[in-house]
Amino acid sequence: MDYIISNIRLLAGEDLELVRNKAVWVKDGIIHEVISDSEIPEGALVHDGRGHLLIPGLIDLHIHMMWDGSADPVATLELEGYEQMLIRAVANCRHYLEHGITTVRDIGSVDDIALHVAKSIRRGLVPGPDVIASGKTLTMTGGHDPFWARFVDGKDEALKGVREQIYKGAQVIKVSATGGAYGRDEGEQVGHSELNPEELQTIANEAHRFGLKVASHAIGRDGIRNSLLAGIDTIEHGHYLDDELVALMKERGAAWIPTLYVYQQLASMKEIPEYAKEKAREITEIHAAAFKKYFNSGVLVGAGSDAGSPGTSHHALKDELYAMHELMPDTKAVLKTATVNAGKILDMNVGRIEKGYKADLILLAGNPIDDLSHLDKVNQVFKDGEIVVNHGLSNIKVEAI
Numbered sequence: 001m002d003y004i005i006s007n008i009r010l011l012a013g014e015d016l017e018l019v020r021n022k023a024v025w026v027k028d029g030i031i032h033e034v035i036s037d038s039e040i041p042e043g044a045l046v047h048d049g050r051g052h053l054l055i056p057g058l059i060d061l062h063i064h065m066m067w068d069g070s071a072d073p074v075a076t077l078e079l080e081g082y083e084q085m086l087i088r089a090v091a092n093c094r095h096y097l098e099h100g101i102t103t104v105r106d107i108g109s110v111d112d113i114a115l116h117v118a119k120s121i122r123r124g125l126v127p128g129p130d131v132i133a134s135g136k137t138l139t140m141t142g143g144h145d146p147f148w149a150r151f152v153d154g155k156d157e158a159l160k161g162v163r164e165q166i167y168k169g170a171q172v173i174k175v176s177a178t179g180g181a182y183g184r185d186e187g188e189q190v191g192h193s194e195l196n197p198e199e200l201q202t203i204a205n206e207a208h209r210f211g212l213k214v215a216s217h218a219i220g221r222d223g224i225r226n227s228l229l230a231g232i233d234t235i236e237h238g239h240y241l242d243d244e245l246v247a248l249m250k251e252r253g254a255a256w257i258p259t260l261y262v263y264q265q266l267a268s269m270k271e272i273p274e275y276a277k278e279k280a281r282e283i284t285e286i287h288a289a290a291f292k293k294y295f296n297s298g299v300l301v302g303a304g305s306d307a308g309s310p311g312t313s314h315h316a317l318k319d320e321l322y323a324m325h326e327l328m329p330d331t332k333a334v335l336k337t338a339t340v341n342a343g344k345i346l347d348m349n350v351g352r353i354e355k356g357y358k359a360d361l362i363l364l365a366g367n368p369i370d371d372l373s374h375l376d377k378v379n380q381v382f383k384d385g386e387i388v389v390n391h392g393l394s395n396i397k398v399e400a401i
């Protein structure tokens with residue numbers, strides 16, 4: 001596979017800089033070179049982008065592929081059963097590609113379903129984005145999200161838990177450092193810390209020893225602090241971040257995946273179970289204030305939708321970006337959270353158009369930096385250089401880019 005995408009505009013490099021008269025040379029699934037139109041070698045195979053905008057494939061850092069995004073996904077599971085859930089996970093992966101999402105991180109799935117789906121995608125059995133999956137979440141007994149937890153108590157069990165997940169093929173480790181909103185009706189509070197510092201430290205050390213990063217569900221202050229001191233790599237949600245914690249994040253190089261949209265949905269949707277709605281309502285304003293205050297604080301912020309969760313579809317990455325944009329008018333900075341920043345957080349060669357990066361790309365009929373809603377105008381999606389979604393480049397009118 002060796003061809004050149006030309007007749008395009010593109011958002012190039014780390015700055016997502018709009019450039020014209022450039023072409024992208026794709027070879028063996030990788031961006032071989034970004035060249036000037038005038039440098040296209042004679043006889044090269046050329047893919048005509050028809051004036052569209054080429055941007056990096058989008059990255060969602062927090063999903064649950066096996067959930068259905070209804071008001072109560074756990075109820076769906078109980079009603080429909082295990083086999084439907086597995087098939088749904090596979091179908092949802094196709095859905096990500098349709099929306100230009102070419103990399104996802106699945107951090108929590110019943111019986112490690114996401115590990116198996118991730119493997120099937122890698123083997124080419126089913127279509128889907130690159131999936132970096134944790135499988136089960138490491139949680140204290142009775143802790144947050146018990147439905148997909150691997151309960152661990154004490155240092156020895158924490159060590160065994162993390163080793164088990166690595167053995168089963170996890171590429172990231174997920175822990176619950178605090179309670180949550182939707183996890184459980186009784187006995188769980190967002191402010192309570194769960195896994196203790198020693199357990200978190202054991203998990204982080206062992207994961208890092210094998211080159212895996214650790215993502216921590218952390219809403220309340222103590223749990224965020226415990227996670228950071230243990231050397232955890234990403235704080236998921238992070239509602240109660242404050243100056244001291246943000247300073248600690250910077251010192252430790254931890255990143256933040258705020259997941260604003262899902263909590264807005266939990267707090268506002270009519271059909272959400274009442275206990276979850278109440279808990280979410282208490283924290284959405286705190287969340288928004290933290291986001292406004294710390295988005296530009298120097299902490300790396302990545303986009304995660306919590307897709308599959310209550311009221312959160314499998315293309316809710318865009319809703320997450322819109323939610324960020326409500327609080328942060330800089331569209332380019334917002335778009336970076338789902339491209340450049342997310343690639344950095346994963347420490348993978350994804351999320352930007354630059355030599356050596358994966359040819360995971362989308363052709364859009366408008367520029368999302370002018371208006372984020374142009375992300376809905378996905379016309380073609382390239383995964384490892386192959387066109388995996390094709391709506392026909394002539395079908396959508398191209399906005400002046």
Ligand SMILES: [Zn+2]
Nearest residue numbers: 062064108306
């Ligand atoms: Zn989640």
